[in-house]
Amino acid sequence: MTDFSPREIVSELDRFIVGQGDAKRAVSIALRNRWRRQQLTGTLREEVLPKNILMIGPTGVGKTEIARRLARLANAPFIKVEATK
Template sequence: MSEMTPREIVSELNKHIIGQDNAKRSVAIALRNRWRRMQLDEELRHEVTPKKHSDDRPDRRR
């Protein structure tokens, strides 16, 4: 991925996925953010990594 911007990531996704523009944008931003976090020192990475909460997502079992 090197230093691709979210716009460049979306451009690559457009080659394989039709429509779903909001989803592609969200994925591109998430990928870029993850890549940027991985470039940080371990100590700082821990501070900026999103915390996982069980109540962040709706229960899909209903």
């Protein structure tokens, strides 16, 4: 991931995902904070605890697509697991 601001991440997500503004802002900030933590070195990096993202909601609201697009933006792997099937 390059040095994207949360606003730039939201803009990229806006190209593919309609609505879900609050969710896009929240995951954009989380992704940016994760990237910033990875830039730290030594003991400072150990002091800043990593955070995870848990998206919940009804079927069809865009959770999977947001995660897929974030993974692509961050050059991270994306694995989808269906727990209900």
